[in-house]
Amino acid sequence: MTSKIPGMQHLHSFTQRKAGTCAELRKAQEGLKNDLILRAARGEQTERAPCWIMRQAGRYLPEFRKIREDHDFFTCCRDPELASEITVQPIRRYRGLLDAAIIFSDILVIPQAMGLEVEMLPAKGPHFPAPLVTPRDTERLRKKVDVERELGYVYDAIRLTRTKLDGEVPLIGFCGAPWTLMAYMVEGGGSKTFEKAKTWLFKYPEESKELLQRIADVAVEFLVGQVVAGAQMLQVFDSWAGELSPSDFRTFSLPYLRSIAASVRDALSLRSITCPPLIIFAKGALGHSMPEIVKAGYDVVGLDYTVEPSVARKVVELASPGRAISSKTNTASGANEAAHRLALQGNMDPAVLYAGKEAIERKVDEMLRARKGGFGGGGAYICNLGHGITPGVDPEAVKWFLKAVHRVSEEVNSARDEE
Numbered sequence: 001m002t003s004k005i006p007g008m009q010h011l012h013s014f015t016q017r018k019a020g021t022c023a024e025l026r027k028a029q030e031g032l033k034n035d036l037i038l039r040a041a042r043g044e045q046t047e048r049a050p051c052w053i054m055r056q057a058g059r060y061l062p063e064f065r066k067i068r069e070d071h072d073f074f075t076c077c078r079d080p081e082l083a084s085e086i087t088v089q090p091i092r093r094y095r096g097l098l099d100a101a102i103i104f105s106d107i108l109v110i111p112q113a114m115g116l117e118v119e120m121l122p123a124k125g126p127h128f129p130a131p132l133v134t135p136r137d138t139e140r141l142r143k144k145v146d147v148e149r150e151l152g153y154v155y156d157a158i159r160l161t162r163t164k165l166d167g168e169v170p171l172i173g174f175c176g177a178p179w180t181l182m183a184y185m186v187e188g189g190g191s192k193t194f195e196k197a198k199t200w201l202f203k204y205p206e207e208s209k210e211l212l213q214r215i216a217d218v219a220v221e222f223l224v225g226q227v228v229a230g231a232q233m234l235q236v237f238d239s240w241a242g243e244l245s246p247s248d249f250r251t252f253s254l255p256y257l258r259s260i261a262a263s264v265r266d267a268l269s270l271r272s273i274t275c276p277p278l279i280i281f282a283k284g285a286l287g288h289s290m291p292e293i294v295k296a297g298y299d300v301v302g303l304d305y306t307v308e309p310s311v312a313r314k315v316v317e318l319a320s321p322g323r324a325i326s327s328k329t330n331t332a333s334g335a336n337e338a339a340h341r342l343a344l345q346g347n348m349d350p351a352v353l354y355a356g357k358e359a360i361e362r363k364v365d366e367m368l369r370a371r372k373g374g375f376g377g378g379g380a381y382i383c384n385l386g387h388g389i390t391p392g393v394d395p396e397a398v399k400w401f402l403k404a405v406h407r408v409s410e411e412v413n414s415a416r417d418e419e
């Protein structure tokens, strides 16, 4: 991570040096029966690739739909008992097959905390009854967001979930990235063309940057609060990154992604809390900006399904050579934020889950074997889909996927499959 603030680089080095050896960190890990994902995120070789699924707690699960029959979506998010219950549903169903839980919530809780109303319409998705039409509308946003007061329910849900998980697997906290959230706040919902949000970027660039910064400030405080409550890893979702041109991504998204990572590390270090692994998922932007994304200050880069794993490995090597070296030769060097190998996460097309057992097994094989262009057995890898699982997927297909990942990845990791 590079910081323009004098003295900060030293602070970052110190935090990172601490991160490798810190007793607090070890203790936190000791409470876990399975810390595979934390080790992979720190660039280590693992006995097999840890695996979780974006949107693993969701509508494809009948037990989730059952809860939703009686409760509105945001009621589920705001009720710690319901949110924690939904979070552990996939962990229970796929016992021993998933290596992390992700707290049940939504990226749109930040716009709500900033003062905008958001509803979840059946079959339509998120809807903002009063979106930000012109920059003047930002006056409707809260000047100072009391994150603890507005989003404390997420912290409560995290605490309760940690108790329910009882160290079974680590718990991931998350938030939406500034550009993706701004797009929702201005469009008023999903969009195909993003014409309203893009009009803002091109017509009101300075006001857009102000809004992006306000969102980033809330995101930092929210992520830090999630760690304090017990989140053991964090992911930032920039789901609409790929809607921007390369230069607009570098102007309106990347600087905020960078500053979120740096500020979360700084804020935690000031409170003497070890920063957990940070994951960035900038969907659709890797094709043009992967070298910048791998240097944005995160521990793990999530890949969407348009990126070939072996190509991503090469880009990491070229863009950030120190972070491509095997952790064996690079552990505890601790000189800077590149102290450990950068890890990759992803990236099977979620639609493969519709194609039956054989296709799933074939595609998992392809994703994991180096000679097929896959991630290979070198560690520093977290298995996932290349985007969120969709509602029509058969839960049995997910089991086939997870079982195939365990089987193939044990094989390639023990053989250090590099062929």
Ligand SMILES: Cc1c2[nH]c(c1CCC(=O)O)Cc1[nH]c(c(CCC(=O)O)c1C)Cc1[nH]c(c(CCC(=O)O)c1C)Cc1[nH]c(c(C)c1CCC(=O)O)C2
Residues within 6 Å of the ligand: 053, 054, 055, 056, 057, 058, 059, 068, 073, 102, 103, 104, 105, 106, 107, 108, 120, 122, 124, 125, 126, 174, 190, 237, 239, 387, 388
């Ligand atoms: C863009 C985005 C949103 N939300 C999210 C993203 C980024 C990830 C991505 O790109 O897929 C992130 C999210 N949303 C949800 C989670 C919970 C944790 C998990 O991953 O299991 C997470 C991490 C629950 C949810 N968020 C939502 C549901 C379904 C709502 C319902 O029950 O009716 C769930 C389980 C609703 C939601 N929320 C959002 C949309 C577009 C929708 C409707 C369409 C859809 O379901 O995909 C916004």
